[in-house]
Amino acid sequence: MHAAKLTNNENFDADNVDSRYEKRFIQKEIEKKAKSLKREEMARINTLVERAMANDPRLLREKHRQQQEKERIANERKEKEEAEKRAKQEQQERIAKENAQREQQEKDRKAAAKVHYEKEKKRLRKARQGFRKIILATHEKANAVMEGRWESMEDMNDDVEFLCQNLDAPQIEELTTTLGGPNTDEPKLDGLLLVQEKLLLVKEGKSQEEAQAQLKKQRARQEENRRVEEAKAAAKKKKNKWTKEELSCLAKAVKKYPPGGANRWDTIALFINNQCKPETPKIKEECIEKYNQVAKIGITTKTSDEKKDEEDGNNNNNTNSSLWTELQLKQLQDALSKYPASSMDKNERWATIAKEVEGKTKKECVEQFKKIREALKQQQNKK
Numbered sequence: 001m002h003a004a005k006l007t008n009n010e011n012f013d014a015d016n017v018d019s020r021y022e023k024r025f026i027q028k029e030i031e032k033k034a035k036s037l038k039r040e041e042m043a044r045i046n047t048l049v050e051r052a053m054a055n056d057p058r059l060l061r062e063k064h065r066q067q068q069e070k071e072r073i074a075n076e077r078k079e080k081e082e083a084e085k086r087a088k089q090e091q092q093e094r095i096a097k098e099n100a101q102r103e104q105q106e107k108d109r110k111a112a113a114k115v116h117y118e119k120e121k122k123r124l125r126k127a128r129q130g131f132r133k134i135i136l137a138t139h140e141k142a143n144a145v146m147e148g149r150w151e152s153m154e155d156m157n158d159d160v161e162f163l164c165q166n167l168d169a170p171q172i173e174e175l176t177t178t179l180g181g182p183n184t185d186e187p188k189l190d191g192l193l194l195v196q197e198k199l200l201l202v203k204e205g206k207s208q209e210e211a212q213a214q215l216k217k218q219r220a221r222q223e224e225n226r227r228v229e230e231a232k233a234a235a236k237k238k239k240n241k242w243t244k245e246e247l248s249c250l251a252k253a254v255k256k257y258p259p260g261g262a263n264r265w266d267t268i269a270l271f272i273n274n275q276c277k278p279e280t281p282k283i284k285e286e287c288i289e290k291y292n293q294v295a296k297i298g299i300t301t302k303t304s305d306e307k308k309d310e311e312d313g314n315n316n317n318n319t320n321s322s323l324w325t326e327l328q329l330k331q332l333q334d335a336l337s338k339y340p341a342s343s344m345d346k347n348e349r350w351a352t353i354a355k356e357v358e359g360k361t362k363k364e365c366v367e368q369f370k371k372i373r374e375a376l377k378q379q380q381n382k383k
Contacts, residue, residue, distance in 0.1 A: 120169060127172040128164045130182030135160050135195065138179050138187035159199050166202050242290055246282070249275045250290060251323070258371035259329045295325040324360075324368060331357045332365060 053059045139156055164172065175198060176182055179191035242250075253268040265284035273281045324332075335356035339349050354362040 124169040124172070127169045127176065131164065131172050131176045131179075132160060134176055134179045134182050134184070134187060138189065138192055141187050142189050142192060159196075159203075162203060163195070163199060167198075171198075243276070243278075246272055246276050246278060247290075247294075250287060250294075253287075254291060254323060258368065258375050259324065291323070292325065295323050328357055328360060329368075332360075332368060335365075336369070 053063075135156070139153075163175070167175075175191070175195055178188065178194045180186060180188045249272045250268070253271040256271070257264050257267050265287055269282045269284045269287050272278075272287065332353070335353040338356070339352055341349065343349065344352070350362045350366055354360060354365050357365055360368075
């Protein structure tokens with residue numbers, strides 16, 4: 001208690017006490033009191049400062065200025081952020097628009113490329129068709145005059161397909177033009193040389209000079225073969241020339257041995273050889289060839305019996321009634337199978353069959369059928 005009273009005295013000196021414990025206590029109390037007084041003084045000063053700041057015009061103006069400055073900075077920051085946002089949005093819109101335009105351009109380019117591809121594909125297909133057509137016509141014309149460039153049709157087809165697969169449409173069209181064009185009626189034989197020259201250039205990788213030299217040798221060899229074939233054909237034609245008597249025997253034999261018999265053409269050839277005694281015996285291939293030629297041009301050699309029948313008034317209105325071509329016989333057989341006897345009336349059936357056979361009447365079809373049936377019966381009786 002005594003120590004507490006002493007500490008309340010502002011003029012108290014801690015050195016005047018006797019006990020060190022009291023001295024220590026007194027010093028602590030003095031420090032506590034000093035701190036309390038300091039806090040009070042600081043609070044009073046702060047209050048005065050606050051009142052001065054709240055009422056001083058200069059401070060108020062400075063405060064107002066600082067507030068405006070803060071607002072200005074905040075507005076500038078906000079405007080800058082909005083401007084950046086707008087710029088970013090505009091950039092995104094521009095990029096999106098450019099991407100859309102680029103995608104549309106790519107889409108249009110692909111569509112145009114597809115149209116061009118389909119057009120070129122169609123052009124190439126048309127060019128190939130025209131080239132195949134004209135090369136075939138030219139090849140046939142060349143063979144007809146013994147100027148063929150290929151040894152066989154297979155070789156020609158292989159080479160044509162090779163060119164079609166390895167050349168583009170303009171190149172194929174150029175070759176087609178050199179042959180006379182796809183729709184020409186007069187193919188140009190000279191164009192075959194250019195075709196084979198192009199084939200050697202593309203297929204074997206030869207130079208133009210080497211290709212021309214090889215074609216020249218090939219041309220000379222073909223010319224030699226052509227002369228040999230022409231000489232053989234002339235000799236064969238002279239050797240196998242048919243006389244009127246042989247033609248008459250052919251007509252008799254065709255009528256005597258109707259289709260359906262075994263070894264019919266061998267029998268006909270034997271008949272002609274026995275009757276006419278030619279220097280070179282006829283074979284069945286020669287008989288068939290001559291028969292087809294006569295039937296094709298509509299010329300028949302009448303036998304003496306037929307001439308006699310015409311003189312007696314029994315002439316036949318159709319001069320080709322005794323000759324039947326292979327096509328007519330096949331048409332007759334097909335019609336007989338197509339219209340069996342049980343399917344319709346007899347007269348109606350033969351009238352229908354006659355319509356299926358070119359150049360033959362109902363009566364001729366019936367007579368030919370009877371001849372075939374009679375020949376079959378004779379063969380069965382011989383067996």
